Amino acid sequence: MATAGQQTQSAVDKTAPLTALDIERIRREFPALHVERDGVTQVYLDNAATSQKPKSVIERIDRYYRSENANVHRGMHYLSEVATQAYEESRKKVQRFLGVPLSCEVIFTRGTTESINLVAQTYGRQSVGKDDEVIISAMEHHSNIVPWQMLCEEKGAKLRVIPMTDRGELILEEYEKLLSSRTKLVSVNHVSNALGTINPVRHIIEKAHEHGVPVLVDGAQGAAHLPIDVKELDCDFYACSAHKMVGPTGIGVLYGKAELLNKMPPFMGGGDMILSVTFEKTTYSSLPYKFEAGTPNIAGTIGLGAAVDYLESIGMERIAAYEHELTQYATSLLESIDGVHLVGTAREKAGVLSFTMENAHPHDIGQIFSDCGVAIRAGHHCAQPVMQRFGIPATARASLAFYNNKEDLDAMADAIKKVKEVFD
Amino acid sequence: MSSNRALYEQVILEHNKKPRNFHEMEDADRKVEGYNPLCGDHFTVYVKLNGDVIEDVSFSGAGCAISKSSASVMTMLLKGKTKKEAEGLFLKFHTMVTSSPDSPVDEDDLGKLRVFAGVREFPVRIKCATLAWHSMLSALDGKDESVTTE
Missing domain, CATH: 3.90.1150.10 (Aspartate Aminotransferase, domain 1)
Incomplete structure (x- = not known):
C-alpha cells in the first residue's frame, strides 16, 4: 500500500x-x-x-471498511469521527478538483444521472412553468434528455434542441436563436459520450447568461479527461460520476451555485437533511446536507476522494x-x-x-x-x-x-x- | 478465436451477406416489426397465408449478422409450413439457443438451425437470434404490431 x-x-x-x-x-x-x-x-x-x-482507490475503500467504518455526522464515537472526517475530506478534494468556490456547493449523489434528476426535480419543478422552455442539445445522453422530458410533460413546457452538423458540432447560431424569455434552463454535455465532441460550454454559458438563464453542464465524460474549473466556466450546475474518473460506482457529484441551491427545495426527505422534525413542521438542513438525505455512500465518497487525489497526482x-x-x-x-x-x-x-x-x-x-x-x-x-x-x-x-x-x-x-x- | 469461429459459422456469414427472401412484401396478409433496442436490430417480417399454411414469407430491415442470418434461415424453413409446424420449429430453436453450451445438439432434428448453436456461449446474442422468430410468431397469431425482445 x-x-x-x-x-x-x-x-x-x-x-x-x-x-x-x-x-x-x-x-x-x-x-x-x-x-x-x-x-x-x-x-x-x-x-x-x-x-x-487504481490500487490507491481500491485500497482506500478497503481501509475504510477495515478500520474506519461507521455512520457519518451522528456518532459520538471514535470511528464515526474518523469516518465523518474522511467523508468531509473528500468533499474538499472534489471542491479543489473542480474549482468549486465553497465546499457546501459540492453535493454527493449516486452519479451524473441522479445529479441531473435532482436539478430537474427541484430547480426545474420550481422554475419551469407552462409554455416555458428547456434547451438541451442533439448529442445528449438519455440521462440529459429524459429528466427534462419528464419535467416538460409535467409542466406543459417545451424541450428545445440545439442541432448539430454532420461533423458532430453544435450549431451555435441556432442555439442563440433558441434562447428567449421563455428559456428557463440550458443543459448540455461537456463531452459527448457517443461522438467525443468537446462542446464550447463556456460560450454556451455566456450566451445563456445574457438571457439570465442558468446552465447545467453534464460532465460525465468531461471530468476525467479535461481540467475543470467550474468557477471559471461560470456554469450554474456541473454533474459528474466517480466511476468514469477512476473512482467507484454509485457515487457522483452535483456542483451548484450556492445562491441557486439555497433557493431550491430538497430533493429527497429523510435523515441527515433536517435540522428538526415535528409532525407539524420540519426545518431543513443547510447546504450541502439539504440534498443528502439518508446514510450516504460513505465508502464510495471516500473512494472518490482517493480517485481525485490520483488524477491530481498525474495532473x-x-x-x-x-x-x-x-x-x-x-x-x-x-x-x-x-x-x-x-x-x-x-x-x-x-x-x-x-x-x-x-x-x-x-x-x-x-x-x-x-x-x-x-x-x-x-x-x-x-x-x-x-x-x-x-x-x-x-x-x-x-x-x-x-x-x-x-x-x-x-x-x-x-x-x-x-x-x-x-x-x- | 475458437469461440468466434463457433459463433460465426460459414452458413451464418453467407446468409448475412446474401440474405434470402430479403424484401418487402406489398400484398402480405400480415407484417410485424421486430426491434431489439439494445443493439438496434430492426426488422419487419411479412407473411402471406393460405388458410393455415404459410404461403410466402419475407423480411426487410437491418441488424447484426446473427439477427439477419437467423431471419433469412427462418424464411427459408417456414415457407409451406403450417402455423403449428412453425411454432414447433421455433420451440426447438429456442430450446437449443437457450440451452447450456455443453449440452448436446440434436443435429438431425434441428436441421439448418443447428448453425446457431454457437449463440449459446453468448447469452446477449439470444435476442438477436430470436428476434425475427418472435415477429413471425406474433404475425401468425394475427397480430399486426411491433414486438421487442426487451
Whole structure:
C-alpha cells in the first residue's frame, strides 16, 4: 500500500508531458488492466462506459471498511469521527478538483444521472412553468434528455434542441436563436459520450447568461479527461460520476451555485437533511446536507476522494494532452483502414472514437473485438437521437483513458482487420 | 478465436451477406416489426397465408449478422409450413439457443438451425437470434404490431 502511494507521489512532475515510461508505471497501478483470458491480456477501450480503478482507490475503500467504518455526522464515537472526517475530506478534494468556490456547493449523489434528476426535480419543478422552455442539445445522453422530458410533460413546457452538423458540432447560431424569455434552463454535455465532441460550454454559458438563464453542464465524460474549473466556466450546475474518473460506482457529484441551491427545495426527505422534525413542521438542513438525505455512500465518497487525489497526482493538463495525442493516433489508424467510417469528427474532440464498418454491424464488430481480447462498446450508447441524426442503428465505440497506450490502439486496428477478414 | 469461429459459422456469414427472401412484401396478409433496442436490430417480417399454411414469407430491415442470418434461415424453413409446424420449429430453436453450451445438439432434428448453436456461449446474442422468430410468431397469431425482445 505504501509502495503504491510512494510511486504515485514520487514520480510527479506536472509540467513534463507523460512519457511511455510514465504510462507503463501508471498501468501497473491498475490491476484490471492485467486481466488475462486464455493467456491474452485484455485491452480495455471502454472507458466512456466506466474507467478502471487504481490500487490507491481500491485500497482506500478497503481501509475504510477495515478500520474506519461507521455512520457519518451522528456518532459520538471514535470511528464515526474518523469516518465523518474522511467523508468531509473528500468533499474538499472534489471542491479543489473542480474549482468549486465553497465546499457546501459540492453535493454527493449516486452519479451524473441522479445529479441531473435532482436539478430537474427541484430547480426545474420550481422554475419551469407552462409554455416555458428547456434547451438541451442533439448529442445528449438519455440521462440529459429524459429528466427534462419528464419535467416538460409535467409542466406543459417545451424541450428545445440545439442541432448539430454532420461533423458532430453544435450549431451555435441556432442555439442563440433558441434562447428567449421563455428559456428557463440550458443543459448540455461537456463531452459527448457517443461522438467525443468537446462542446464550447463556456460560450454556451455566456450566451445563456445574457438571457439570465442558468446552465447545467453534464460532465460525465468531461471530468476525467479535461481540467475543470467550474468557477471559471461560470456554469450554474456541473454533474459528474466517480466511476468514469477512476473512482467507484454509485457515487457522483452535483456542483451548484450556492445562491441557486439555497433557493431550491430538497430533493429527497429523510435523515441527515433536517435540522428538526415535528409532525407539524420540519426545518431543513443547510447546504450541502439539504440534498443528502439518508446514510450516504460513505465508502464510495471516500473512494472518490482517493480517485481525485490520483488524477491530481498525474495532473489533468497532462492527462488531457496525452489523451489528445492518443486520440490523434487512434483517429489516423481508423482513417487508414478501408471501409471504416468515423462517426463524429468534431475539431475539438476527446478520446471517444465511434465508428461503423461497411460490411459488419457494430454488434458483430464488438463480438470479434471481444474475441481478440479488446473491450469496446457497440450499440446506441444511450444516445438514440444521435444515432437517428446520423441515420445509423448503432456504432462501435472505442474510448480512451490516460492509461491506454499506442499498443492498445494497435490491438484495436488488428481487431478491425480481423472483423474485415470475417465479414468482407 | 475458437469461440468466434463457433459463433460465426460459414452458413451464418453467407446468409448475412446474401440474405434470402430479403424484401418487402406489398400484398402480405400480415407484417410485424421486430426491434431489439439494445443493439438496434430492426426488422419487419411479412407473411402471406393460405388458410393455415404459410404461403410466402419475407423480411426487410437491418441488424447484426446473427439477427439477419437467423431471419433469412427462418424464411427459408417456414415457407409451406403450417402455423403449428412453425411454432414447433421455433420451440426447438429456442430450446437449443437457450440451452447450456455443453449440452448436446440434436443435429438431425434441428436441421439448418443447428448453425446457431454457437449463440449459446453468448447469452446477449439470444435476442438477436430470436428476434425475427418472435415477429413471425406474433404475425401468425394475427397480430399486426411491433414486438421487442426487451
